[in-house]
Amino acid sequence: MSAFTLGGAEVAPGGRSLVSLPVTRTLRGDLSIPVHVLNGLAPGPTLAVLCSVHGDENGSLVALKKLVDVLDRDRMSGTLLLLPVANPLAFADLRRETGEQRENTDLHRCFPGNPRGSITEMIADVIAREVIAKCDALIDIHAGGNGGRIQQRADLNEDATGEVAARSRAMCTAFGTGFVHVNFLPPGTAAGHANARGIAACAVEVGGTYLPTALADYYRDLTVQGIEAVMTLLGMLDGHPPEPGPQHVFGRKARKEANPTRAGYLLSRADAPEDLGRRVTKGELLGTVIDAFSLEPVEELRAPCDGVLFFSRMSGIVDAGAKGFAIADGALLEPTS
């Protein structure tokens, strides 16, 4: 195993280093992307894990901390690149996209980036060149954000084909969320960009932001287990990947949502981890929106079909048009794999 080079830094076999990849100087100061490099003793693949591509989706940050704490690099093959904050500007604002003076502000649409584009495109350019171009596999971790959603699924790029699609699907299944959503991941997303370069990728959605501790711990552990399972699948850790259990597999046509059409305070009836993966029946009440001024109930959010609930929402303020609940239509689910 040789040293791994990133941003001019050399990380020895068995070593660990925090590398800052410089992007540019902004009005808010120098901007750089932090990357934890964990190098195994034995040669093997390079796996990159992105977090906080959307700045308000950062529950997985504690999963990266736990992974760094528990991972035995002496028993690891290959190299792990962990990016806890892929978009530091959006992260600082606790917003989904970058607050800047021009368009193209969603890092989830800006790959492969542009060194002379928006700040967000500059960030994408650095991550694409320095991280994705050097990796054999990519995990892009998203979550419920400021809006209070909770998530649990692995997204597979519906445009991926051939061997890349097969390897990406195996990663999605191994991650073990219980759901593989064959979804829209255009080349502007990190996973879509990776796939277009022949790199296997899964984009997972796990947990949420500002969750009660027990819930945050549950999603932290699910994320750590998922990353370790993918590392085992790739041969970076010894043994066979743990049995992920049955996975609901579904495409976009099977995705049916119950979203608020007017603002208010949502009283959720599906805010526990066990609600995700639960069978619901058409018409089942998932939440009620209370008008914030009149204090009267103004909208009921009900399951639009029989199926399996795969994202949900905590009680709290919702805006008109926000995302509420999503069901994988039971009639369109592929057989569990």
Ligand SMILES: [Zn+2]
């Ligand atoms: Zn996201």
